[in-house]
Amino acid sequence: MLQAELERADLLKKVVDAIKDLVQDCNFDCNDSGLALQAMDNSHVALVSMLLQVESFATYRCDRNIALGVNLTSLTKVLRAAQADDRLTLKAEDAPDVLNLLFESSENDRISEYDLKLMDIDQEHLGIPDTEYAATITMPSSEFKRITTDLMAMSESVTIEASKDGVKFSAMGDIGNGSVSLRQHTNVEKEDENVSIQLVEPVSLTFSLKYLVNFCKAAGLSSVVKVCLSNEVPLLVEYNLSGKKGAHSYLRFYLAPKIGDEE
Secondary structure (H helix, E strand, O other): OEEEEEOOOHHHHHHHHHHOOOOOEEEEEEEOOEEEEEEEOOOOOEEEEEEEEHHHOOEEEEOOOEEEEEEHHHHHHHHOOOOOOOEEEEEEOOOOOEEEEEEEEOOOOEEEEEEEEOEOOOOOOOOOOOOOOOEEEEEEHHHHHHHHHHHHOOOOEEEEEEEOOEEEEEEEEOOEEEEEEEOOEOOOOOHHHOEEEEEOOOEEEEEEHHHHHHHHHHHHHOOEEEEEEOOOOOEEEEEEOOOOOOOOOEEEEEEOOEOOOOO
């Protein structure tokens, strides 16, 4: 069986909120190393990958590999019943037809319990190769969200250029053009505001802003976002979910670049 306890329900709430507009149905794959999810959007342009390692849970037990087929809209409705700081316990049998969610509030001794019907989802797992990226930009997630949202007012696409001078986001549209440039920046007192650029070689790629704005729904999960670019491979946007030392839990989005005059 599976029994996994999160100290705060809002971690799962925010993860589901961040991906439910991209993916409708998906499997949560549970094994002895944690809870994982991988799914593509309907147009096969974007891929979502999440890992919550065992260390991210207050307690965790998974006797054998279990796939929990979930409709994310339904899961969202159940998670609305939880307060942000409620303790959340997920339970499922070895061949489950429901996922049991238990919300416990320490403040007023309230316990809420729900059974969510599971689905049989046939989902292939893509092997995501480890990529040495030409450019890795680490920046405040709020800044990344602001830039993509502002540029979407100008255009449907954004070109991201990384060079030794910094990183430039530029958009060209019917009403005009816009760009935002960032240089490397270190704030010793506020590390979350740092902008770091690791560059192997200059790179310039164009992406759909609609998807990037969607990825930014995860900004509430981490104050920092990592954006990785290389020619001819999908962009990687990564949010670290590790609330505890020793865990490398993450929410990752991959997005194929636009090619030529493709709209």
